[in-house]
Amino acid sequence: xxxxxxxxxxxxxxxxxxxxxxxxxxxxxxxxxxxxxxxxxxxxxxxxxxxxxxxxxxxxxxxxxxxxxxxxxxxxxxxxxxxxxxxxxxxxxxxxxxxxxxxxxxxxxxxxxx
Amino acid sequence: xxxxxxxxxxxxxxxxxxxxxxxxxxxxxxxxxxxxxxxxxxxxxxxxxxxxxxxxxxxxxxxxxxxxxxxxxxxxxxxxxxxxxxxxxxxxxxxxxxxxxxxxxxxxxx
Numbered sequence: 007x008x009x010x011x012x013x014x015x016x017x018x019x020x021x022x023x024x025x026x027x028x029x030x031x032x033x034x035x036x037x038x039x040x041x042x043x044x045x046x047x048x049x050x051x052x053x054x055x056x057x058x059x060x061x062x063x064x065x066x067x068x069x070x071x072x073x074x075x076x077x078x079x080x081x082x083x084x085x086x087x088x089x090x091x092x093x094x095x096x097x098x099x100x101x102x103x104x105x106x107x108x109x110x111x112x113x114x115x116x117x118x119x120x
Numbered sequence: 121x122x123x124x125x126x127x128x129x130x131x132x133x134x135x136x137x138x139x140x141x142x143x144x145x146x147x148x149x150x151x152x153x154x155x156x157x158x159x160x161x162x163x164x165x166x167x168x169x170x171x172x173x174x175x176x177x178x179x180x181x182x183x184x185x186x187x188x189x190x191x192x193x194x195x196x197x198x199x200x201x202x203x204x205x206x207x208x209x210x211x212x213x214x215x216x217x218x219x220x221x222x223x224x225x226x227x228x229x230x
Binding site: 107 | 121154156158160165166167168171172177207209211217218219220221222223224
C-alpha cells in the first residue's frame with residue numbers, strides 16, 4: 007500500500023533552516039511528481055511546492071519562492087524540502103502528497119519561534 | 121497569484137442536499153483547472169473526494185459528486201450524513217505550475 011512518511015520537523019528560530027524528508031513506499035516513486043502542502047495551526051491548506059518525477063522542474067508558491075527548495079532522490083525513494091530564512095508564518099504542519107493528491111503523509115510540524 | 125474562493129460556512133440538515141462552490145479570481149473555472157475537492161476532519165490529514173472536476177476515488181461515498189456550475193467548480197452532497205460534518209477544501213491548478221487552495225468551507229450537519 008502507498009505510504010508517505012514525513013520527518014524532520016521541529017522548533018527553529020526565525021531566520022533558521024530546516025530540511026524535511028518524505029519517505030515513499032508502495033508505488034514507483036520515480037514515476038510520480040510530488041507536492042508539499044502545509045497547514046498553519048487552525049488555518050486552511052496552502053500548496054507549497056511541486057517537483058516533476060525526474061526532478062527536471064520545480065514550482066513554488068510565491069510565499070516560499072527563493073527561500074524553500076524542493077528536491078528528490080529517486081534512488082532512495084525520498085522527497086525533500088529545504089527551508090531557509092524561516093519566518094513565524096512558516097509555522098505549520100507540512101504534508102508530502104502524491105499526485106493527483108490522492109495520498110497524503112501524516113504530516114510533520116514545523117514551529118518557527120524564538 | 122490567483123485567489124480561490126469558497127463559502128466560509130454552510131449548514132445542511134441530515135438527508136438534505138447542498139452544493140459547495142469554488143471560484144477563481146482569474147475568471148471562470150474550467151476543466152483545465154482540474155478542480156479537486158478534499159474533506160478534512162479535525163486532527164486528520166485531508167482526504168481527496170473528487171479530482172479532475174468530477175472523478176471519484178474508490179473511497180469517495182456515492183453521495184458526493186463534482187461538476188462545473190456557472191463558472192465555478194461545485195461539490196454536491198446528496199443525502200447528508202452526520203459524518204459529513206467537516207471542512208471542505210477545493211484546489212485549482214493553474215497551467216500545471218501553480219496550485220491554489222480555497223479558504224475552505226466548514227460544513228455543519230444539523
